[in-house]
Amino acid sequence: MKTILVTGSSKGIGYAMVKSLAAQGHQTILTGRTAEQVVTAQRELSQEGIKTDIYVLDILNEAQIKSAVEYVDKHYGKLDVLINNAGIFPNAGNSEFANLDVIRETIETNTLAPYRMIQAFLPLLKKSHDARIVNVSSKMASLSSMNGGAPGYRLSKTALNAVTKIFAHDLAPYGISVNSICPGFVKTQMGGPTATREPEEGADTACWLATCEKSPTGKFFHDRKEIAW
Template identity: 40%
Template sequence: MSTYLITGIGRGIGQELARALLMRGERVIGTLRDPAQVPASLSAFAESGQLKLLTLDVQDGASIAEAARQLDEPVDVLVNNAGIIGQRNASSLDTDAESFLETLRVNTLGPLRVIQAFLPHLRRSKAAKIMTISSRMGSMSHAKSDRIAYRASKAAVNKVMQGLATDLQPEGIAVFAVHPGWVRTDMGGSGADIAVEESAAGLIRLIDGLSLKETGGFFDWTGDRLSF
């Protein structure tokens, strides 16, 4: 049994990742802005103690630090899942600066802050891994400008993860960015390509299969390596 820390398990990919891992017997530490809002599909695991809930808002540094203080156990896998889409239809010509900054705080600085806060827990694992949910929309090979804040935040978090991979490789901690696919969630919409169960299953296979040899890489949910 391994211990997984997953941010944003209240819905979507985070909720399904937590459910699938719990079903196969893993220990999961899940974060929510309000633990009282734990999804019904996870409540029995929380009651049994297999799922530990932490209050955490990735925009709030004090909240992240307090959550880390409340945890006293090794973390084998950290999944940075919490994120927002930002302004859905805003291009580079009409994006709002404050909304853009909020998207960067959640999608880029949030994962970095979480990793920094929980690094002592990851260091207690024999072979820790960090997986951050990114998106192909942030790839520099895609020139589209719709949802520009989201695209920029994912491009930035990819670079942050690449830097962390370099910094943490000597400690044996592997770091990856992943594209989960276009998933039918509240964020992806009902017309998206794949079901959340399919995406989560692919991401879990990635977590299981990737090692320090692939650290710093960007992969999609099927296991294909992507270009930044």
């Protein structure tokens, strides 16, 4: 049984990750920035016979991150898997006239907050014998197929992929794996109703990386297959 924390998991793909991992018997910590949503999500899972711990965590709030680390340390003494799932997709406008403040906010949430989460939880990840970090990115981040549109989102997720590569290298001596995944186009608040996949399908690759026997590191995956950066 692994102890697994998923950010932004009171709804969407993160919720599907917690549901799947907790149903497999792992100790999950469902987190989100709204207490009411976090408690509601825990109750919904409980009604299906699935147990999860919860913690209110806004990944932009340094004090809450520090408290979350203390909470996990006190209750579990280590963290086996950190899934940086929380993300935003605000409309910054097209690249020519894009609002740089919106781009900056997007990078704060999608890139720097996962970076801070990794730094903060590192002491607890180092206490695990098989620690893993999964960063939820997007194919829209791939430089090999980079296109126009959504400049803030693309920049933030390409930079998140760089975070993956940097930490995969620097944490290799500790045996900590770090990978990025793309969930595909998923029916959530972000993906909208026209998206093609269910949250469970979007959650699958991160759940696989969290629990597979021997994790790869420094790679980018979609549907359990490696894809180009």
